[in-house]
Amino acid sequence: MRRAILDKNDRLAERNRGFFRARGLLVLNFLSSPGSGKTTFIRESVRRLAPDLKTGVIVGDLATDNDAQRLRESGAPVVQITTGTVCHLEAEMVARAIKQLDLAGLKLLIIENVGNLVCPASYDLGEDLRIVLLSVTEGEDKPLKYPPMFQSADVVIISKLDLAQACGYDREAALANIRRVAPKARVFETSAKTGQGLDAWREFLLQQQQERKALDSPA
Amino acid sequence: MRRAILDKNDRLAERNRGFFRARGLLVLNFLSSPGSGKTTFIRESVRRLAPDLKTGVIVGDLATDNDAQRLRESGAPVVQITTGTVCHLEAEMVARAIKQLDLAGLKLLIIENVGNLVCPASYDLGEDLRIVLLSVTEGEDKPLKYPPMFQSADVVIISKLDLAQACGYDREAALANIRRVAPKARVFETSAKTGQGLDAWREFLLQQQQERKALDSPA
Numbered sequence: 049m050r051r052a053i054l055d056k057n058d059r060l061a062e063r064n065r066g067f068f069r070a071r072g073l074l075v076l077n078f079l080s081s082p083g084s085g086k087t088t089f090i091r092e093s094v095r096r097l098a099p100d101l102k103t104g105v106i107v108g109d110l111a112t113d114n115d116a117q118r119l120r121e122s123g124a125p126v127v128q129i130t131t132g133t134v135c136h137l138e139a140e141m142v143a144r145a146i147k148q149l150d151l152a153g154l155k156l157l158i159i160e161n162v163g164n165l166v167c168p169a170s171y172d173l174g175e176d177l178r179i180v181l182l183s184v185t186e187g188e189d190k191p192l193k194y195p196p197m198f199q200s201a202d203v204v205i206i207s208k209l210d211l212a213q214a215c216g217y218d219r220e221a222a223l224a225n226i227r228r229v230a231p232k233a234r235v236f237e238t239s240a241k242t243g244q245g246l247d248a249w250r251e252f253l254l255q256q257q258q259e260r261k262a263l264d265s266p267a
Numbered sequence: 268m269r270r271a272i273l274d275k276n277d278r279l280a281e282r283n284r285g286f287f288r289a290r291g292l293l294v295l296n297f298l299s300s301p302g303s304g305k306t307t308f309i310r311e312s313v314r315r316l317a318p319d320l321k322t323g324v325i326v327g328d329l330a331t332d333n334d335a336q337r338l339r340e341s342g343a344p345v346v347q348i349t350t351g352t353v354c355h356l357e358a359e360m361v362a363r364a365i366k367q368l369d370l371a372g373l374k375l376l377i378i379e380n381v382g383n384l385v386c387p388a389s390y391d392l393g394e395d396l397r398i399v400l401l402s403v404t405e406g407e408d409k410p411l412k413y414p415p416m417f418q419s420a421d422v423v424i425i426s427k428l429d430l431a432q433a434c435g436y437d438r439e440a441a442l443a444n445i446r447r448v449a450p451k452a453r454v455f456e457t458s459a460k461t462g463q464g465l466d467a468w469r470e471f472l473l474q475q476q477q478e479r480k481a482l483d484s485p486a
Binding site: 081082083084109110111112114115133135162163164165166167170183185186187189190192193194195196208211214215 | 301302303329334354383402405412414415433
């Protein structure tokens with residue numbers, strides 16, 4: 049049963065992917081624990097990208113539109129998906145949400161998944177890059193304890209570095225654990241509060257979008 | 268399908284509950300996001316309870332026995348459940364884990380669930396009390412954004428209060444949100460690092476255990 053649901057999701061995710069490619073859209077799927085700072089990080093990213101890259105955001109939550117409201121402060125169009133009791137976003141939910149976005153001129157689509165370090169790892173949404181956040185407050189061993197999520201990451205964002213000292217964050221241990229589980233993932237060390245690391249992240253996205261927009265086939 | 272799984276789980280949870288009652292065991296199910304401090308809080312609780320209440324611990328994780336090792340520092344017997352890709356503990360897993368615990372003289376059983384603020388809410392394990400942790404680093408709106416978990420809580424533990432100032436934690440907002448979603452839950456404001464709030468928590472558990480051990484029927 050679960051297998052059938054995942055098979056169906058995988059097909060719809062590929063349809064999303066083809067659609068995004070035809071549009072030259074770079075699509076990011078943001079995943080993490082609840083409270084690791086996804087919304088703030090996305091809001092600050094969009095602010096910094098706004099002059100160069102028109103960005104839309106789709107945000108998933110079990111309940112409330114708190115995050116959507118906070119994200120609108122960035123000036124980007126935001127569509128909220130309320131999942132009720134469902135612990136992850138699915139490709140079909142994203143396909144429906146897209147209908148509510150004005151795609152004209154859009155270059156970047158950011159999807160903020162439900163805060164959950166387990167289940168969303170199994171659901172492809174058709175994204176180009178999977179971005180997993182790890183806050184310094186969560187403990188350095190999380191990549192080892194939640195391997196499916198971190199193994200699936202193209203990028204790992206270490207967030208809330210401004211709290212590193214207060215938490216006794218062990219940078220070497222965290223980086224070693226990420227490398228062990230996700231050796232190919234790009235790692236950015238950031239604080240959305242102080243702006244640390246956000247310029248490098250911005251440059252990375254601009255470059256990724258340049259590469260994406262040259263695609264003229266679904267392959 | 269999901270309904271059938273939950274029905275089966277609910278039956279096995281009641282069997283666990285009857286077993287625990289016959290043994291005079293007080294059983295706690297600890298739930299929270301990854302990284303909110305469950306393991307440290309449980310370790311410090313067990314240390315403080317050790318002179319009065321013999322305690323056993325069952326700990327669930329997708330991978331690694333890091334938490335089990337840290338919990339053994341408390342001196343309590345610890346059984347690890349490794350769930351692989353399963354995002355929650357089920358009553359049947361707990362029933363099997365019990366076989367590995369020496370129950371003689373045991374008065375308190377603490378179950379540390381998989382770090383996940385969504386799915387474990389649906390799975391009764393046969394516990395007496397459901398304990399949900401909310402770390403001050405996670406943001407005050409989590410009870411509103413993850414209502415099924417907080418609605419199911421008998422107790423909400425606010426953890427990592429030592430980081431409150433560094434995080435700009437808004438105590439009034441957090442307490443108001445908890446009261447809104449879980450008006451009947453007991454709330455303890457704690458720091459496992461400084462010991463704040465742990466005496467009140469200890470007294471609460473001793474009293475709960477006194478009440479439980481008087482039961483002489485499964486009702």
